[in-house]
Amino acid sequence: MMERKVELKVVNLKKYFPVQKSFLERLLSGKIEYVQAVNRISFEVRRGEVFGLVGESGCGKTTTGRLITRLIEPTEGKIIFKGEDVTFIQGERLREFRKYVQIIFQNPYASLNPRMRIGEATAHPLEIHGIATGERKKKMVFEMLEKVGLEPAKKFYDLYPFELSGGQRQRVAIARAMILNPELVVADEPISMIDVSLRAKILELMLMLKEERNLTYVFITHDLAVAKYISDWIGIMYLGEIVEIGRKEQIFSTPYHPYTKALLSAIPVPDPKREKKDIKLKGEVPSSINPPSGCRFHPRCSFAKDKCSNLKPSLKMVDKDHYVACHLY
Amino acid sequence: MKNLLTIQDLRVYYYLREGAVRAVDGVSFFMKRGETVGLVGESGSGKSTLGLSILKLVSSPGKIVSGKILFNGNDIAGWNEKKMRLLRGSRISMVFQDPMTSLNPLMRIEEHLVETIRTHQKIPKAEAKKKASLLLNEVGIPPERGGDYPHQFSGGMRQRIGIALAIALNPDLLIADEFTSSLDVIVQFQILNLMKKLKASHQMGLIFISHDISLVSEIADRIALMYAGQIVEFAPADIFFSEPLHPYSEGLLNSVPNIELSDQKLNYIPGMPPDLVRPPDGCRFYPRCPYGEDICRRKEPPLVQIEKEHMVKCFRYDGKKSRT
Amino acid sequence: MKYSISRFIVSNIIKNIFPRKGTEYFVLVGFILVLLIILMAIFAPFIAPYDPIKKVGEILERPSGKFLLGTDGLGRDVLSRIIFGARTAVLVTFLAVSISLSFGVLLGLLSGYTGGKFDTVFSLVMDAMYSFPGLILAIVLAAMLGPGILNTAMAIAVIYTPTYFRMVRGLVLSLKESLFVEAARAIGAKDRTIVFKYIFPNVISSIPIVLSLNAADAVLTLAALSFLGLGLPAPTPDWGFDLRAGHAYLASRIWWPSTFPGLMIVILTLGFSLLGEGLNEILNPELRR
DSSP: OOOOOEEEEEEEEEEEEEOOOOHHHHHHHOOOOEEEEEEEEEEEEETTOEEEEEOOTTSSHHHHHHHHTTSSOOSEEEEEETTEEOTTOOHHHHHHHHTTEEEEOSOTTTSSOTTSOHHHHHHHHHHHTTOOOHHHHHHHHHHHHHHTTOOSHHHHHTOOGGGSOHHHHHHHHHHHHHTTOOSEEEEESTTTTSOHHHHHHHHHHHHHHHHHHTOEEEEEESOHHHHHHHOSEEEEEETTEEEEEEEHHHHHHSOOSHHHHHHHHHSOOSOTTSOOOOOOBOSOOOOSSSOOSSSTTGGGBTTOOHHHHHSOOOOEEEETTEEEOOTTO | OOOSEEEEEEEEEEEETTEEEEEEEEEEEEEOTTOEEEEEOOTTSSHHHHHHHHTTOOOTTEEEEEEEEEETTEEOTTOOHHHHHHHBTTTEEEEOSOTTTSSOTTSOHHHHHHHHHHHHSOOOHHHHHHHHHHHHHHTTOOGGGGGSOGGGSOHHHHHHHHHHHHHTTOOSEEEEESTTTTSOHHHHHHHHHHHHHHHHHHTOEEEEEESOHHHHHTTOSEEEEEETTEEEEEEEHHHHHHSOOSHHHHHHHHTSOOTTOSSOOOOOOOSOOOOSSSOOSSOTTGGGOTTOOHHHHHSOOOOEEEETTEEEOOTTOSSSSSOO | OHHHHHHHHHHHHHHHHSOHHHHHHHHHHHHHHHHHHHHHHHTHHHHOSSOTTSOOSOTTOOSOSSSTTOBOTTSOBHHHHHHHHHHHHHHHHHHHHHHHHHHHHHHHHHHHHHOHHHHHHHHHHHHHHHHSOHHHHHHHHHHHHOSSHHHHHHHHHHHHHHHHHHHHHHHHHHHHTSHHHHHHHHTTOOHHHIIIIIIHHHHGGGHHHHHHHHHHHHHHHHHHHHHTTOSSOTTSOOHHHHHHHHHTTGGGTOOHHHHHHHHHHHHHHHHHHHHHHHHHHHHOGGGGO
16 A cells, blocks of 8 residues: 655644733732643644544644644644645745645634625635636636535625525635645534534535545544544544544544543434443543643543653554553553 | 323414514424423424423514413413413423523522522522532532532533522423533533433433434433424334434434444435425425425325324325335 | 714614614605705705895895795895805715724724734824813814814814724724634735725624714714804804804794704704614615515
8 A cells, every 4th residue: 555645744733822811810920821722742644634633622623723724823843744844934935835725614604704705705815826817717716616516606606605504605615725726624623513414415525525636634523423434544632632543443443542432432322222331531621721730631530540640641552553642551 | 191291283483574484383292201302403493492482482573373382281382471480490491502691690509599499489598508509419519619600610510500400499391402512522421411310310301402313312212303393203212213204314314423333324415494484385395305206295294193102294104104 | 972872872762663664764764864965065056045145135034935044143044054054064074074984994994903002002092082072172173273174174073083993993803803804814815905805894884873973973063163153264154153143033032043054953963863774784785685
C-alpha cells in the first residue's frame, strides 16, 4: 500500500487564552489566569484522509480547528502544511494559505452574511484572490452551486440566505469553501445543526467532493457515531489534550483509554433491546483554567494511581496505528 | 386501568400574518400510569408544541383549536388559567432544554425549591427546607450546595436542579422537552439514568420529547413519531425499532448512524417537510415517500390500529400487519 | 432630547393599539406629509402668492380671501412666509442630518472595528458630546458660529453625531465577533472589505429609525434656535422665528401669525417620525415577507 503524503502536521500545539478580568479583580489578585484550551497536542493528517477530531464541549477541538486554519494564532507549537511552517505567517502569505486550507462552520444560520446574495457570497473568494471576473466568475459560481445540489443555480444565485433552509445554507457554505479548490478542509461540526434525516445528504456531498478532488478533511465532532461513519483516523480529545489516537477500526474495536471507553459506552444506540452498559466515570469535566495536575483525566478515572496525578502521560504506541496517553499502558 | 393521559384529535394552530400554521393537526395518543413515551420528531414536526399544549403553555398567537386532553379522565383542554395553575408543577411538570434560562438567576436553589413546594403545599418553612435537601440529594446534588446560585453550577447540574423542582410535589406526569440536547454525551447518559431511577421511585409518567431517536430508545416504553404536525406511528419501543411500519420511521432509522454497526450505509430522506400553513390534501409524507401511490396524494390516511398497541398512519396497512 | 423620547413612546403606543395594517397607513401618511413639504419648498416661488419678506398688507390682518392665513406683525403674508419657511426647514434639516449621519456612521464604523487607543479616544469625545444637553449645545455653537444656513446646520448636526456614532459602534462591536465575519476572514477578505461589505450592510438597517428621529429633532431644534433669535438672519422666512414673533399677539386673541408656523413645525416633525418607521421596514428584506 502506497504511503500517503503527510498533508498537515501539528507539533506540540498550544493555545492559552487569558481570562478577562475586571479592573477590580485584577487589582485584587494580580495573577493572570489562562484558559488552557489546547495543551501541546500533536498529530498528522495524510492527503486524502479524513481525520476525525472527537471530544465533548470544552475539550479544545473547535479551537484546534481555528488554529489549523490560522483564524487564531497559537501560543506555542508548530503547524506544518505540506512541509511548510505556517505557524505564524501573516499578510500576503496568509492570504495565499487560505487558498489551500478552508473551513466549514457549525452554524449555517450564522456563517453567511445575511445581506449578501448566495451568488455574491459564493463568488467572493474568487474576487478576493483575483481568480476570475465577470462571465467566467459567474460560470464558476453556477458550476459550484450545481455541484453542491443547489439547482437550478440561476434561481439560487439571486436568493438571500434567509430564503434558504438550514441544509441549503450549509451547502452554500460548502460551495464557498470549495470554490477556491482547497486541499485541506476543516469541518467544524458541519451537520450538528441540520435535521437528522438530512444529515447523510450533507455527508454524502462532502465525501463525493473528497473523492473527486482528493481532499483532506479534519472533521470535528462530538458525535462518535458520525466520526465512525466518516473518518479514517480518529483523535479523542479531553480537556485540551489528545488522549487516544489511531485508525478508526482500532479505536472502535479496541479502545484503550478509560475516557474513550466511557464515551463509547455512553453513546445511545437505536436498539432498546441492547444490554445497558455502565460507564465507570464519576463527576463532570473540570474547568480548563485550573486543570488537574499530571493526567488531566485522573480525578474521574476509576483506575487512577498515584503516578497519574504527578506525571503527565505522553502518547505511546500500543498497537499498529494506535496510540494512547495513559499510565495503564 | 384508566389511562394517565389520552389525547384525542388535538389541533393547535399558530395564527401568523401569513396564515394559520397548523403545528399540531389532529393528534391522538394515550399513555398509562408510570409509562415513558418517547415523542420523536425533527424540527417543525410539532412535538414541542404538543408538549406545551398538554400544560396549556402555548402562548398567543398559538391556540388550542379543538380536541380533548384527558388527564386522569378529566378533559383539561377547556380549563382556565386558575385551574391549570393548580395542575402545573404539582400534578404535571415540565423541564426544558436550556439550563441557563430555566432557573431564576437571583434565587439560591434551596430557596427556589422551598418556594415551589410552599406554593402548592401549606407547610412550615423548616419542613419545606428539609424536603428540599432530600430532593437535592435524590437528584445527585450535595445538599450543602443549597445556598448556591444557578450560575455556580455546570449545565448538567442545573438540569438536575430543574428535575428536583419538577418532581418536588410528586407529579403524576413529567414532560421533558429536549431536556438533554444541550448536554455532552457522558452527562446526558448520567441524567438519563437519573430520570429512569426517579421515574421508577416516584411512579411518574414521562413524555420524553427529542429529535434524537437513538437517545429515546434508551428510555422509552413507547414511541410516538411525529411528522408535519401529526403522529405517523405509535408503537411499543422494541417493536418500533425492530419492525418500523411507516416509511418515515424506516427512513429515519436508516439515516441515523449506529455505532454498533460497521460498514453502515447511511441514507437520507430526499425533499423537505411540507408548508404547515397550506399542507397538502393527501398524506403529508407522500412527496418524500418511496412507496407513495395515487391514493396517498389524494386522501389523508387514517391512523389505523394494527395490533393492540401499534398504530400507523399509512395506506399500506389496513388493520393487519401485512402490507396492502 | 425630551421631545424625541416622547415621540418614540407615542409611536410605540400607536403600534400597540393599531394592528400592523394600521401602521402601514401611517407610514404612507408620513411619506406624503414630508413629500408635500419638500415640494412646497422646491416650488415655493411658484406657489406663494406674495413675496414673503415684503410688506403687502396691513399689519395683523385677519385671514381673508386676500390673505388666506392673514398677515403678521410686519404686514407680511403669513401663507407666503410659511411656504418659503418650508425651504429653510427642509434645507437646514437636510444639511444637518447629512452631516451628522456621515460623520457619526463613518467614525462609528472605523472606531468600532479598529478598537484600541483610537476607539478609546473617540468614544470619550463622543460620550462627552452626548452627555451635553442637546439644545444647550446647539445654542452655544450657533452663538459661536454666528448666523447662516450652513452654520446653523452644523450646530444642529453636532447634537446627533454621537447618537449615530454610539449606535453604529455598538453594532460593529458585536458584528465583529459574528460567525459570518469570521467566515469572511477565513476566505481571505481584507479588513477594508470586511468593514464595508460585511459589517456596514448589516448596520444600515438600523439607521432609518435614528435618521427619522434625527430629522424630526432637527426641525424642532431649528425652530427652537430661531425662536431664540439664533441661527438664521432676520427677514429669512422661518417657522420658529415667526412662531416667536407671533407669540406676543396671542394674548390679544390674534392667533394666526403664530399658530400656522407652529402647525407646520408639528406636521413636518410628525411626517418624519412616521416616515422613519416605513424606511425601517423597507430596508430589512426579512421583514418584507
